[in-house]
Amino acid sequence: MSIILILFCVLSFITLATAFLTIYSRNPIHSAIYLVICFFSIAGHYLLLNAQFLAIVHVIVYSGAIMILMLFTIMLMNLNNRNDVHKPRITRLGAIVLFILMCVVLIGIFINSKPIVGEYISTGEDYQSIKVLGKILLNEYMVPFEFASILLLVAMIGAVLLSKKEKITK
Amino acid sequence: MDSTFIIEKSVVILVVFAFTMLMAMYSTWAERKVAAYLQDRVGPNRAGWGGLLQPLADGLKLFSKEEFEPNTPNRFLFFTGPAIAMSTALITSAVIPWGDRFHLFGRDILLQATDIDVAMLYIFGVLSIGVYGIMIGGWASNNKFSLIGAIRAASQMVSYEVAMGLSIIALLMMTGTLSLREISAQQAGMNWNVFYQPLSFLIFLICAFAETNRTPFDLAECETELIGGYHTEYSSMKMGFYLFAEYANMFISSTILAVLFFGGYNYPGMSWVVEHWGVNIANVFGIGALFIKLCGFIFFYMWVRWTIPRFRYDQLMHLGWRILIPLSIFNIIITGIVLLRVEIMAYLGF
Structure with missing residues (x-):
C-alpha cells in the first residue's frame, strides 16, 4: 500500500x-x-x-x-x-427514506463521474496555481462568478439590515 | 524525495522552532524591561546579569506550581484549549522566508520550511483556527467570566480578521503573488512595500495588535471587569501555554509585518555584498537585517502597550467595522485605479 x-x-x-x-x-x-x-x-x-x-x-x-x-x-x-423534542414516528421514517434516496443519487453521480485530474495533467497546466485558477474564473466562468458575488453581497446587506431593524422603526 | 532533502528541512524546522521559543521566552523579559524603562523603574535584575535568567526562573515557577482543575464536565476540552493556542502560534512560521538561498555542500539550502503557492492564505487559515484555542478553553472552564472573556476575544479576532484580509488585498494586487518568498524577493534594494502601500501597512498593523490581543485591544483580559479573561481557571503551565502563545504570536506577527512591508531579509547594498563577499555572507547579513526589523516591531508592540490605555469594547468594534473596513476598501479602489492608469487614460482618450 x-x-x-x-x-x-x-x-x-x-x-x-x-x-x-x-x-x-x-x-x-x-x-x-x-x-x-x-x-x-x-x-x-x-x-x-x-x-x-x-x-x-x-x-x-x-x-x-x-x-x-x-x-x-x-x-x-x-x-x-x-x-x-420527541419526534413522531412518521417523521423518522420519512428521514430514513429521504436519506436512502439521497444515497442512491450520490452513488449514481459517483459511478458516472469521470476523474478530470488526469486530463489536467496531460495538458501540462499547473492546475494548483492561483494564477491559472483566477484566469479561468474571470475568463471562462466570469458570469457565474459575478452572479455568485452579487448573491453574497445581497445576503450580506440583508444580514446587516436585519440586525438594524430596531433603529429603523424608531 | 531524497533523504538529504528531508534532513535539510528537518534542520530548518527545528532551528525555527527553537528560535521561536527562545524569542517568545525573551519577549517576556524584554516586556518587563521596557515597561520598567518607560515607568522609570529598574525591572527584573535578580536572576542573572540584568535579569537575563528571569524567563527560566518564571518557567520553573510555572512548572512547579500546583495544577488546579476546575470542576468541569469537559476535562479533555479543558486540556485541548492551550494545546491548540500553542500549536497554531507555532505552525505559522512554516511559510516565512528567513533568508535567501544558502549555497553549502554543493547544494542550495532554502531558509524556509515550505514555499507554498498560497502562503498568505495559509497564514489567514492558521489565524482563524487560533480562535478555537481561546473559545474551547474559555467554554470548557465552566466559568461565566471565562466564557465572556473567550467570547470577547474571539469576536474581536473574527472582526479584525476581515479588515486584515481586506487590507492585504491591495498589497497582493500590487505584488501579484501570494507566496511570501516572491514578495520578499520583489522588495530587493529599498523597494519596500511600506513606501507604496502605507495605508495598507497601517491597517495591517492595527489589526495585528487586535489579533494578538495586545493593548490597546486587550479587552479579553480586562481584570476589572472579567477577573482574568479566558484563562481565569487555568493554572501552572497550562496558563503558561496561553501566555507563551501570545508572545509567540507577537513574534510571528512582527516577522510577517517585516516580511510583507519592510523588505524581509533585504537590506540596502545587498547586491554589492553578494558580488564582493559571496552569497553566504550576504545571507547571514540578511538574516540579521530581518532580525533587527522584527525586534523593532516587538519593541513597538511593547512601547504601545505601556503608552496607550485600553479601548472600550464598543469603540473597538466601531474602529474595526466602521473605520478600518471602509478604509481598506477605499485603499483597494485607489490601488486598482493606479495599477490600471494607462488603460483608463487610453479609454478616456488621452
Missing part, C-alpha cells in the same frame, strides 16, 4: 467517524467540535488531490468563519441538552 492510500484511509475514517459523532453526540458544543474536525479532514482530502487553494479556503471559510459563528450561537444560547 502506498502512503497516499494509507493517508486516504485514515482521513476517510476520521471524516466518517466525526460526521457520525456530530449527529450522535448529545451536547451541541461537542457536535460542533466534531463537525470542525470533520471539515479539517475534508481539507486533508483536498490536499491529497493537490488542491492547495481549495483546501486552505475550505479551512478559512468553513472552520474559521462558519463554525466559529455557530459555536458563538450555541455558547450564547446555552442550549439545554436534555430538552430533546
Whole structure:
C-alpha cells in the first residue's frame, strides 16, 4: 500500500467517524467540535488531490468563519441538552427514506463521474496555481462568478439590515 | 524525495522552532524591561546579569506550581484549549522566508520550511483556527467570566480578521503573488512595500495588535471587569501555554509585518555584498537585517502597550467595522485605479 492510500484511509475514517459523532453526540458544543474536525479532514482530502487553494479556503471559510459563528450561537444560547423534542414516528421514517434516496443519487453521480485530474495533467497546466485558477474564473466562468458575488453581497446587506431593524422603526 | 532533502528541512524546522521559543521566552523579559524603562523603574535584575535568567526562573515557577482543575464536565476540552493556542502560534512560521538561498555542500539550502503557492492564505487559515484555542478553553472552564472573556476575544479576532484580509488585498494586487518568498524577493534594494502601500501597512498593523490581543485591544483580559479573561481557571503551565502563545504570536506577527512591508531579509547594498563577499555572507547579513526589523516591531508592540490605555469594547468594534473596513476598501479602489492608469487614460482618450 502506498502512503497516499494509507493517508486516504485514515482521513476517510476520521471524516466518517466525526460526521457520525456530530449527529450522535448529545451536547451541541461537542457536535460542533466534531463537525470542525470533520471539515479539517475534508481539507486533508483536498490536499491529497493537490488542491492547495481549495483546501486552505475550505479551512478559512468553513472552520474559521462558519463554525466559529455557530459555536458563538450555541455558547450564547446555552442550549439545554436534555430538552430533546420527541419526534413522531412518521417523521423518522420519512428521514430514513429521504436519506436512502439521497444515497442512491450520490452513488449514481459517483459511478458516472469521470476523474478530470488526469486530463489536467496531460495538458501540462499547473492546475494548483492561483494564477491559472483566477484566469479561468474571470475568463471562462466570469458570469457565474459575478452572479455568485452579487448573491453574497445581497445576503450580506440583508444580514446587516436585519440586525438594524430596531433603529429603523424608531 | 531524497533523504538529504528531508534532513535539510528537518534542520530548518527545528532551528525555527527553537528560535521561536527562545524569542517568545525573551519577549517576556524584554516586556518587563521596557515597561520598567518607560515607568522609570529598574525591572527584573535578580536572576542573572540584568535579569537575563528571569524567563527560566518564571518557567520553573510555572512548572512547579500546583495544577488546579476546575470542576468541569469537559476535562479533555479543558486540556485541548492551550494545546491548540500553542500549536497554531507555532505552525505559522512554516511559510516565512528567513533568508535567501544558502549555497553549502554543493547544494542550495532554502531558509524556509515550505514555499507554498498560497502562503498568505495559509497564514489567514492558521489565524482563524487560533480562535478555537481561546473559545474551547474559555467554554470548557465552566466559568461565566471565562466564557465572556473567550467570547470577547474571539469576536474581536473574527472582526479584525476581515479588515486584515481586506487590507492585504491591495498589497497582493500590487505584488501579484501570494507566496511570501516572491514578495520578499520583489522588495530587493529599498523597494519596500511600506513606501507604496502605507495605508495598507497601517491597517495591517492595527489589526495585528487586535489579533494578538495586545493593548490597546486587550479587552479579553480586562481584570476589572472579567477577573482574568479566558484563562481565569487555568493554572501552572497550562496558563503558561496561553501566555507563551501570545508572545509567540507577537513574534510571528512582527516577522510577517517585516516580511510583507519592510523588505524581509533585504537590506540596502545587498547586491554589492553578494558580488564582493559571496552569497553566504550576504545571507547571514540578511538574516540579521530581518532580525533587527522584527525586534523593532516587538519593541513597538511593547512601547504601545505601556503608552496607550485600553479601548472600550464598543469603540473597538466601531474602529474595526466602521473605520478600518471602509478604509481598506477605499485603499483597494485607489490601488486598482493606479495599477490600471494607462488603460483608463487610453479609454478616456488621452
